[in-house]
Amino acid sequence: MRLAVISDVHGNRLALEAVLEDIGRQSVDGTLNLGDVVSGPLAPVETLDLLIPANFPTVRGNHDRAAVDEKTKDKVDRFARERLTSTQREWLAGLPATRVVDEIFMCHGTPTSDTAPWLDNWWNGRDTTLPDEASVTSKADGLDFPMLLCGHTHIPRIVRLRDGRMIVNPGAVGLQIVRGLPDARYAIIERRNGRWQAALHSVPYDFAAAAQQAQANGFAQWTDALMTGWAGPEGLFG
Numbered sequence: 001m002r003l004a005v006i007s008d009v010h011g012n013r014l015a016l017e018a019v020l021e022d023i024g025r026q027s028v029d030g031t032l033n034l035g036d037v038v039s040g041p042l043a044p045v046e047t048l049d050l051l052i053p054a055n056f057p058t059v060r061g062n063h064d065r066a067a068v069d070e071k072t073k074d075k076v077d078r079f080a081r082e083r084l085t086s087t088q089r090e091w092l093a094g095l096p097a098t099r100v101v102d103e104i105f106m107c108h109g110t111p112t113s114d115t116a117p118w119l120d121n122w123w124n125g126r127d128t129t130l131p132d133e134a135s136v137t138s139k140a141d142g143l144d145f146p147m148l149l150c151g152h153t154h155i156p157r158i159v160r161l162r163d164g165r166m167i168v169n170p171g172a173v174g175l176q177i178v179r180g181l182p183d184a185r186y187a188i189i190e191r192r193n194g195r196w197q198a199a200l201h202s203v204p205y206d207f208a209a210a211a212q213q214a215q216a217n218g219f220a221q222w223t224d225a226l227m228t229g230w231a232g233p234e235g236l237f238g
């Protein structure tokens with residue numbers, strides 16, 4: 001079994017198209033989506049025009065939850081919410097928080113939270129360190145699946161626990177931060193001879209055009225992040 005894993009598209013249709021084209025050359029059996037699909041000052045409607053018919057198994061991210069909440073204050077979530085069709089909002093509202101596909105467990109942040117980080121501490125300023133082993137391992141307690149998937153932090157990372165289980169964060173398709181690479185990210189996971197392995201991929205795309213979309217939509221703080229991948233998360237949401 002060989003699958004592609006995407007996460008954190010954040011309404012970046014141009015990045016999504018490039019990633020799906022790259023996945024198209026990977027001979028995969030399917031694609032899994034870890035959420036935060038639309039919230040971003042780019043192309044939320046066009047992103048769902050592509051993703052809803054694709055019908056990838058998908059979990060809900062914190063920003064998917066916010067994008068269908070009338071009371072949301074986050075400007076980026078509101079940008080998406082105000083543009084989505086009612087059908088698209090219903091699709092988002094119907095996403096589950098976690099999901100199991102075959103022997104793979106999918107969540108957005110951690111198994112119990114769509115806002116907590118699992119494999120990174122990126123929101124402590126620009127600190128992108130891996131949390132300690134006990135912290136990472138304890139969040140997998142009771143999950144008897146050999147492959148555990150999470151997103152949310154936009155930082156790609158692979159961990160194998162002492163008992164052999166893997167935790168994979170594919171990074172973000174649509175918005176790169178603090179690593180100095182603007183290219184879109186995704187992962188390939190594969191079970192060979194009963195063992196899971198993972199590979200992290202990056203795909204160049206027309207990020208200058210994506211940055212222009214953000215600028216034109218009045219979100220100047222997104223342009224530098226999209227153009228370079230160096231920006232911190234400060235000021236991008238909220």
Ligand SMILES: [Fe+2]
Nearest residue numbers: 036061062152
């Ligand atoms: Fe998220």
